[in-house]
Amino acid sequence: MKKTWCIGPLQIVREQRIEEDCYVVIEGKKIVRFCKKDELPEQVDFVETKTVYKMMPGMIDQHIHGIAGADVMDGTESSLNTISTSLAKFGVTAFLATTMTAAETQIEHVVKSIANTKNNVKGAKIAGIHLEGPFINPIQKGAQSDQFIIKPSVEIFDRLNVSSQSEIKLITLAAELDEGYKLATYLKNKGIVASIGHSDAKYAETKAMLEQQLIQNATHFCNGMRPIHHREPGLQVALLQSECMLEIIADGFHIHQEMIRFIYDTIGENRMILISDSMRATELADGIYDLGGQQVRVEEGLCKLVGSDALAGSTLNLNRSRKNMKEWLGLSDMTMAKLTSANSAKLLGLFGEKGSIETGKDADFYIVDENEDVVLTVSEGEIIYESSEF
Template sequence: MTRAFSGRIVTPDAVVPGHLDLDGDTIAAIVPDDGVGDDVLVPGFVDLHCHGGGGHTFTTGDVDAACGAAAFHLGHGTTTLLASLVSSPFELMLSAVSGFRPLVEAGVLAGIHFEGPYLSHARCGAQNPDFLRDPVMAEISELIEAGAGTVRMMTVAPELPGALEAIAYLNGHGVLAAIGHTDATYDQTHAGVAAGASVATHLFNGMRPPHHREPGPVVGLLSSTVACELIADNIHLHPGMLAFAAGSAGPDRSVLITDAIDATGMADGRYELGGQEVVVADRVARLAVNGSIAGSTLTMDVALRNAVAAGLPLVGAARMASTTPARLLGLSDRLGALAPGLRADAVALSPDLSLRRVLHAGTWL
């Protein structure tokens, strides 16, 4: 038995002053004790939507780059993450599945998220319009079969021809169907949820804005049962809008994500995303061609801190950053919370929630 941490331990229900005891790579016990310090321990972060970081990208399907991006985010507390690709030719998508499958089997990645290419031209944002297309069932089935569990999420615009069939197929094959980059009406959004969609890809961003006579996808998703991704970088969402959305959906339906690109943790400059040039200035990434926001330079430790600064309770914010996304991935029996019997993934933070160090599978990095 090893005593790994003393301080304020954030469980799914409360902040417990005490000690975290480990048995190898597993949490053995949380022992209450009022005589501990003010450092904070939260569960290791689970990021459902990440394109890269530290100068490395997932979007090209390159294995070495994927390892570099995963290592960078692990250093910022993300102990579980999906490798997100952007809209791409099918050949690249299939190559990424083949290349990343061993990384998933080794536990470096939790799987792949395909953000596209079955998205709306009208709401493509930073997605490359040259690669957008209506859902192709033969492509989707081949990707899932080739991955053997590697493909974990796919974002689809529900208003496209064949989209509802695609969503139902994804749901039936254990893949999270997400609604995003969509110009759908309120009713079309609810049709996508009824077909099996369970996630909203970066709520508000890449979506028709709400209107009081046509609520559109934002209100449609908030009023449904899906989990809503939220980019807490204070750029994609105003802190007040973040607090509103998280308060509306609750911590069990709200998910903090980074949407990070390779420029995360790097100097300002010129980068590339899905075949398009991206310019990063003062931590904001935009397409050179039209100024559209192109992902983020966010890490999950900063996302948690921003969520709390926006007024969200620490316990709820930790659930949004770890527990809820772990449940969506079907991993809540193994990770995503600080509780006896789960894998010892944790992030130690200072009293102001700045990163101190990361615990991964019982070992401090």
């Protein structure tokens, strides 16, 4: 029998409006009703909140490597569960486990582990895999190891996808190196998101790929990309002019806040996706950490490869990112719901079930207090995080 419970009173950030002093009724994993107190069903489990609290749609982090000492590339159920439960503390209800450039055999082991662990994690749900590399441009490798970088290959990708039990939902690639656009075309026919990143593509070639709808997303926009030049605008300008989704790391290190404002003013609220790109040092002390087999120095939250100025992931979480964007750009809660949830859900084909708080959708949400801190997170009708203050 499906469990029925309700929660309220609070503000509910829905797609078209914000409900005040409202209650949500949940049956099983679904939202079934919004109502006032006098309309609540009788004899139902009740979780009482405060009217100043806000319910936001569960955040989706489509680009995350690790947190709390764990990394996707560890290839273990324990690490994936640590990532899952840690993300729940920050309002994330679903994520793409993101890999790094490595030997094909290692990536194969990792994606197998993710597929086999997917339904066993206790916190945020694994919505699939983001394959970041190995099909990238060494010129824009960033913190990816150049030892295992290879040109885009349908055959190699297909082997990895079979190993993942078809859980690869998004892949980062330097599309300019994809001869005849064979892999990008293959991905399009499979319904897998092709994300241009770690790329040195020029303006004209990027425009050509976009016109053929071979690219749907840009991996950590601005970072790991050919810079803008007035005589060769490069892929960044082409992407800004397109309908492509753009991932943004809003930690204050990867992109200047005024550059983020410029990007937002250019593309609007329906094409920006906030990501963490976080690594295992997130929530831990400064020090030296491993990322994809490379050493990273973390100082006051800034991550750089040891002996280099190359940024190496982040120590950001999506709730911190959400707070930053509200402070820097003055964005509304309804806009933030798009940047942290709806836009990614639409890109990944999940919007029928996730990405907004509406009847018939999964009960995926988080609740914040007056300070915008997460006090409760619910995924598919189950409480996956509850703060001591709740």
